[in-house]
Amino acid sequence: MKSIVAVGFDMDYTLAQYKPETFESLAYEGTVRKLVYDLGYPPELLEWSFDWSYMVRGLVLDKKRGNILKMDRHKYVKVAYHGFREMSKEDKVATYGNTLLRDSFDEPDYALIDTLFSLAEAYLFAQLVDFKDKNPGKVPENADYSRMYKDVRAAVDLCHRDGTLKQMVAKDPKRYINDNTSIVPMLKMLRESGRATFLVTNSLWDYTNIVMNFLCGPSPSDGSSTSRYDWLRYFDIVITGSAKPGFFHDENRANLFEVEPESGMLINTDNGTPMAQVGSTSIRLPLKSLKKGCRIYQGGNVGHLHKLLSIESSSQVLYVGDHIYGDILRSKKVLGWRTMLVVPELEREVELLWELRDMRKQLQLLRSQRDHIEDETHHLKWSLKSEDTNDTSKEKMLSELDKLKSQSEEVRLSHQQAQRECHQKFHNVWGQLMKTGYQNSRFAHQVERFACLYTSQVTNLSLYSPDKYYRPSEDFMPHEFDILSI
Ligand SMILES: Nc1nc2c(ncn2[C@@H]2O[C@H](COP(=O)(O)O)[C@@H](O)[C@H]2O)c(=O)[nH]1
Numbered sequence: 001m002k003s004i005v006a007v008g009f010d011m012d013y014t015l016a017q018y019k020p021e022t023f024e025s026l027a028y029e030g031t032v033r034k035l036v037y038d039l040g041y042p043p044e045l046l047e048w049s050f051d052w053s054y055m056v057r058g059l060v061l062d063k064k065r066g067n068i069l070k071m072d073r074h075k076y077v078k079v080a081y082h083g084f085r086e087m088s089k090e091d092k093v094a095t096y097g098n099t100l101l102r103d104s105f106d107e108p109d110y111a112l113i114d115t116l117f118s119l120a121e122a123y124l125f126a127q128l129v130d131f132k133d134k135n136p137g138k139v140p141e142n143a144d145y146s147r148m149y150k151d152v153r154a155a156v157d158l159c160h161r162d163g164t165l166k167q168m169v170a171k172d173p174k175r176y177i178n179d180n181t182s183i184v185p186m187l188k189m190l191r192e193s194g195r196a197t198f199l200v201t202n203s204l205w206d207y208t209n210i211v212m213n214f215l216c217g218p219s220p221s222d223g224s225s226t227s228r229y230d231w232l233r234y235f236d237i238v239i240t241g242s243a244k245p246g247f248f249h250d251e252n253r254a255n256l257f258e259v260e261p262e263s264g265m266l267i268n269t270d271n272g273t274p275m276a277q278v279g280s281t282s283i284r285l286p287l288k289s290l291k292k293g294c295r296i297y298q299g300g301n302v303g304h305l306h307k308l309l310s311i312e313s314s315s316q317v318l319y320v321g322d323h324i325y326g327d328i329l330r331s332k333k334v335l336g337w338r339t340m341l342v343v344p345e346l347e348r349e350v351e352l353l354w355e356l357r358d359m360r361k362q363l364q365l366l367r368s369q370r371d372h373i374e375d376e377t378h379h380l381k382w383s384l385k386s387e388d389t390n391d392t393s394k395e396k397m398l399s400e401l402d403k404l405k406s407q408s409e410e411v412r413l414s415h416q417q418a419q420r421e422c423h424q425k426f427h428n429v430w431g432q433l434m435k436t437g438y439q440n441s442r443f444a445h446q447v448e449r450f451a452c453l454y455t456s457q458v459t460n461l462s463l464y465s466p467d468k469y470y471r472p473s474e475d476f477m478p479h480e481f482d483i484l485s486i
């Protein structure tokens with residue numbers, strides 16, 4: 001952290017942790033209403049309910065086939081559901097395993113569930129797939145699965161834009177966002193250490209102000225000043241409506257406007273420098289209600305931000321976000337910012353890893369037993385083929401092979417069963433977020449590749465000195481595992 005001169009934050013699902021049971025339910029209900037009242041879906045959808053814990057991040061929707069997939073880091077499909085029905089191994093292999101060309105599993109045929117905002121739409125898609133299969137005539141114009149996905153996507157998108165979600169959150173932020181009293185101390189610590197702090201969010205100013213006020217504003221009971229903009233003193237620059245990930249393209253020509261906080265009006269700037277308005281001799285400074293410090297903008301690109309913060313090298317910036325594609329991938333890969341990904345699911349995952357330590361050891365044991373039996377079997381089979389083996393030895397080998405065969409089946413079944421049980425402790429349907437079988441999941445692979453750091457909550461940053469050296473974990477090759485007993 002020593003070389004970091006500016007620490008930036010995403011807002012939604014990074015600083016502001018939404019409560020999925022209320023927030024995602026709101027998104028779900030709003031989407032269903034739009035499907036019924038605007039897009040011609042039957043009213044019985046209004047009776048449906050939402051299980052917010054069913055879908056998880058890292059899943060991939062196969063829009064054409066109506067399937068929901070979990071993949072390993074090599075993009076092999078390991079768990080697959082058609083709607084809510086688990087696909088058989090044969091079905092899975094026939095659909096995804098027997099192709100001449102490896103599928104990329106990317107847009108436009110697939111949709112990635114890579115943000116917590118997408119859990120409701122994934123669930124609704126699975127419900128619609130089931131519904132269509134059982135009632136083919138009841139979906140509008142006999143829409144296919146892709147069309148249904150498109151409708152769900154459009155309805156969710158509208159909920160984010162037309163106030164369905166934001167007005168409700170604005171009325172009662174506490175109902176939808178977790179309180180976090182550690183945010184202000186973390187921001188203070190970073191600023192006292194000499195770092196600049198900034199916010200870059202895709203939310204617009206009015207909503208940003210509501211959410212940040214809830215998270216960092218004075219609590220009405222603490223007797224301090226009650227300005228609606230107190231939270232701005234914890235930041236040097238706030239950029240709203242940033243349109244990430246496009247924001248991270250230096251060549252993106254989006255204009256940067258300064259925001260007048262009271263009215264929300266946008267004021268032209270010359271790449272961030274205030275400009276005189278036609279007919280006025282003085283430059284209108286938008287922050288007259290704020291003594292000094294933080295400037296609020298809308299739009300622009302990363303070049304504007306670097307200039308405003310006087311950043312000389314992009315490796316001096318650390319950005320904390322929740323969205324691999326929106327916040328992390330481009331900022332790290334193209335710009336070279338340092339990145340930290342917030343993965344709230346980790347908290348439970350780590351707790352369970354501790355609880356299931358013995359079970360996992362048992363799994364490893366079963367796996368090495370399987371390997372051992374397979375090696376023995378292959379060895380015997382080869383020896384049987386050899387012309388040097390006499391009849392008595394062959395007979396012995398055959399009876400040994402019989403024994404191994406039954407042992408192998410027994411251990412294979414125990415291993416599979418134990419593996420399934422272990423995964424189900426994490427999530428009944430999708431298993432451990434970071435694993436598929438015993439391999440890293442595609443999600444885990446992306447976290448490893450694109451995030452310099454990852455943590456369960458943003459305020460974990462303040463558990464360490466702002467000058468801490470975060471050393472990368474040691475790399476291991478398979479031949480080192482046994483020697484180092486890993
Ligand atoms: N128009 C849409 N907006 C969406 C959608 N999903 C999320 N969002 C909005 O984006 C920002 C995220 O802000 P950030 O702080 O994480 O950059 C927030 O305002 C969401 O409401 C969508 O599908 N369509």
Ligand SMILES: [Mg+2]
Nearest residue numbers: 010012013322
């Ligand atoms: Mg976010």
